[in-house]
Amino acid sequence: MPQITYRKALNDALAEELTRDENVVLIGEEVAQYNGAYKVTEGLWKRFGDKRVVDAPISEAGFIGMSVGASMLGIRPVVELMFWSFAYVAYDQIVNNAGCVRYMSGGLINCPIVIRGPANGGTNVGATHSHTPESILANNPGVKVVCPATAYDAKGLMKSAIRDNDPVFVMENTLLYGETWEVPDEEYLIPLGVADVKREGADVSLIAHGRAVLTSLKAAEILANEHGISAEVVDLRSIRPLDEETILQSVRKTHRAVLVDENKPFCAVSAQIASMIQEKAFDDLDAPVLRVCSLDAPAIYSPPLEKMQLPTPERVVEKVLSIR
């Protein structure tokens, strides 16, 4: 299978869906002529033109709200946020309009909109640019949230997101754009709401989403090589809808779980899942469900320090050893 980058996988997904459905339109800052601040939309403006790939002014609330309105009439906007952090200036449009209009209209309306962009720390861009809002957005019934960890998942989930008839928020990662994975040439889709066991194991379940999955895989490597512990790595892929079954199956097998989450700890996705596991697999647990999150402060700039602030394989290993 060809090896392509996470960035290229997203680019291919967008190109394929733009080709498949003329109602798909890309909107965002610098997505067209500039080819995307992170080059995810490279070449698409040249190929699909002004109508299908639209450069927007710095008015996130305006163009996201506009996209929600257009989606009510059957357009399928795929909006790029240069950083998901900028969703905060459009928060009302995202939560109240994209998220609630179907309900408030008694189901007369649906919003087939996708909002995508990077949501991660680790690039020293400071506190305001490093938010990971998957937890706060997934708090709202009516929206869907996915966090792909690999190029393969990114492409398959993005295509499903674009075809989904509800609002879907795709959270990518600038640290992954340049990483490569095997991705087949043939078209494929990955359904929302299906987790993926990225590594089989027997002694402990490492459960994560987004880049934390790669951190977990590194930790599993160390645990196997240095501690003789066999860790299973469960990649949630989709936050809402959530694949609870796969999580529970893994925990029922390993009887131990450590959640790895790049969000700040308070009310993070890992809190929801820890709460769910202890509720539904109480008697299967041989130890408390533990969490490894970002160190609980705004994202620090200093490059060597921010590295320590995010979950590291070492911190994951340490947690696992504490409940071995």
Added chain:
Amino acid sequence: MPQITYRKALNDALAEELTRDENVVLIGEEVAQYNGAYKVTEGLWKRFGDKRVVDAPISEAGFIGMSVGASMLGIRPVVELMFWSFAYVAYDQIVNNAGCVRYMSGGLINCPIVIRGPANGGTNVGATHSHTPESILANNPGVKVVCPATAYDAKGLMKSAIRDNDPVFVMENTLLYGETWEVPDEEYLIPLGVADVKREGADVSLIAHGRAVLTSLKAAEILANEHGISAEVVDLRSIRPLDEETILQSVRKTHRAVLVDENKPFCAVSAQIASMIQEKAFDDLDAPVLRVCSLDAPAIYSPPLEKMQLPTPERVVEKVLSIR
């Protein structure tokens, strides 16, 4: 002790702090001449005048951001949001400016701002007006969040919030404004970060915040009278900082916990606390920690239905019986 309403308790707290510190200024829509959409600021404009009590246009991002800026120069704004739901149009100003500027300036700045207003469902005002954002805001290190359940707590917490030198978000409840409790005439403060055991019990801990505390007390009544179960009711009062010790003491005593939370379940405060309890009191638990939250859909309008959507004493009792 005199009985006063939750509304009057807040009004007294504001009046006392306006009198105590000339840098305290109230800003918000209809807070002055109209006396407040919910009359919490009644009489304050008449008494303190235009400079201290300021009517604002419908520009939440603008006047909250303005208040954050003024707080950097030592003003102590107390901003009213007619509904906390409207924070969503000011979300960036609240999270990135109030919440991060201290950190990004290496501690050179602090923002002694209070944002207050009702955050609750149950009044049939629809999905966009019924958000309970305590969980999503408390996700951010740098901010503080309190949710008073009684008039006594509302006054004591509001006064502490105004004197606090960090941003504090006070979430009130329109269904409680008219309720009365005993409140002493003498001045008192309630520190942030201290929970309150509202009812002692031995068999199960009901842990809640805001109006859910009253739901829990009703449930405790029923459990005692109809099922011979002695429930302890722990009122968090403060979400961040959080009093984990009081929660854990209660659970170590009762060995069972049910969390009651008017937020939607996914990543709610109750998820954070369930996760914390199982982590820190794993061996003390005789049953999984369970949660009773609002039914997981946007707030429905239909009055009889919205009543069912919020946690009811009956649903709490049912959960408790499931783990008796």
Added chain:
Amino acid sequence: METLLEAGVFADAAINRELTPEKKINLLRQMFRIRRFEQAALKHYQAGTHMGGFLHLYIGQESVATGTVSLCGENDHVITAYRDHGHALAVGMSMNECMAELFGKTTGCSKGKGGSMHFFAPDKNYWGGHGIVAGQTPLGLGLAFALKYKGRKGCCLCFLGDGAVNQGVYHESLNLAALWNLPVIYVIENNGYSMGTSLERSSAFKNCLAARAEGYNIEWDQINGEDIYEVRAKTWKAMQRAHDESRPTVLEIDTYRYYGHSVADANAKKYRDPEEIEKYKKFHDPLQLWQKRLTEEGVINEEQAAALDAEAKAEADAAVKFAEESPLPEKADIFSDVYYEVDRQTPAGRTGKHFFND
């Protein structure tokens, strides 16, 4: 102040000259229907048995929705804020589905899930009904974007209040509308107050609020809302600009609300001089003025007008009966209409957990 009506000038506009007597009478009928519907709603809200939440009455402003919407063709769309009953009836929604919505019944236009602020009828190009001030302004822009994208010759009439102009998203929308030549018309219904705050206390401006459009190089105009002929003539110009040039317009229509901001408005008579309210009812009431106009034109007489009013009242009473007799949603209905895919039970809707109570 006396009424500003200068008969003639706007009546002679082409778009008004083509009005048949039937059409003119229909405009009067629509205004009676809006007023009677809301009077019935108010009465039953105060009875306190069925309705909850907010009830923002449009009474006094009927000519705005009636006049503007009367110009809409099959590709013209309408969206507004929470004061949405008038527009709903103007686009052709039935009193039954609207009243039932207020009563929170399954037969309501939004199945009792939206309430007063959230009336919708996409089949009639009516997109709500939105509770967050100015939150609808980029949505209206999006409807215009979709029309242009699909090559349909139409426009979106996006209504907002005089207080809503101070929400930033409205300005972002204006810039996008002008920059991308989108056929949207922002109609500012200036009733002089945002809740208890007068125009002067909420907005800084030159000339009028619509004039802010100048900064975006957008055409704008000001309209005396008590004259349906003027409302139609000037709105039509804007609609032609949208249809033919795909350019936006901002219109400011001066009007007045007789009741409080909402039924919950305790101070309705405090921040406004009662004489001011009386003056409007006496000299500027759009129903009376239109009826007077039609009488002068010999299009209608006293009895006929009274009959229209009586019909409207009867229709409203019947709607109340319909609403009262309609069923409430079931508890299970709380979980429908959240996700399209779940409602349709598509493969996507059947994959993964969507709801998290247990």
Added chain:
Amino acid sequence: METLLEAGVFADAAINRELTPEKKINLLRQMFRIRRFEQAALKHYQAGTHMGGFLHLYIGQESVATGTVSLCGENDHVITAYRDHGHALAVGMSMNECMAELFGKTTGCSKGKGGSMHFFAPDKNYWGGHGIVAGQTPLGLGLAFALKYKGRKGCCLCFLGDGAVNQGVYHESLNLAALWNLPVIYVIENNGYSMGTSLERSSAFKNCLAARAEGYNIEWDQINGEDIYEVRAKTWKAMQRAHDESRPTVLEIDTYRYYGHSVADANAKKYRDPEEIEKYKKFHDPLQLWQKRLTEEGVINEEQAAALDAEAKAEADAAVKFAEESPLPEKADIFSDVYYEVDRQTPAGRTGKHFFND
């Protein structure tokens, strides 16, 4: 196009006539310092060993921060966006603390926690350094509010870019500034581009961006940024309006950035015709023009100017050395400067759990 400088007219403004030779030379020194500081920063960013994140260079725009800030008195405050190095040095921050911040060291102005976008010096009335486009605009309004509240005769200079004018919160701020008569001056540094998007592709307007102020009844003016005399003369008028009448102003200063949007800007030379960049460097460079002006005025000669430049370069090199030799924060420092009460270990800071990793 040739330079627009018309000598004389602005040089004769009272505020400029009172400039002593020393002061004029100091303005040149400041501009050299800004340019040399950033050239050194760029060099070490590209070396790739210490810095991360963004680095937005101000080179080409030096006259704006230098000219405007030179007018500030003890109650005048400054706040800007992420392109904040020039303003930081102009208000008197040392190259050492600024360079150390870029290197993420504890000796940085923000202890290495803010980085390039977040320089602060409240003791010098400098409030940052803000990364969210236009996010600083209501903060600047708040500084003005505080000054007025405390009865201090001062103002806030709030800088923003030409792309930032399309964020709604800026418009909300304009309305509040005008409505409440707040002494804030919004200075739009119009360098023609927001990242890769030209002014024309991002904003619809009449005359210029500043003219949008008209809709709020706010005074505005447009300034040729390459002429420090013009920058000072027109900005001073606005500051007098703020000081004496407590009224806001919007100023648009035309300028140009020589480098990409940030060091990460891969397309810096794609969306702008290289000739355009060369033309600016050749005919409109604010340093060269000011040096030429001072030479004509006989205030300075070649060698003296060269010496100033050399001093600036030496200062920048020393700052790099200082930064390199400074210590990094400790892991524990991640948790300081989050809460004032915790940092001070007050009773409030010692009550309840503030951090949730365990």
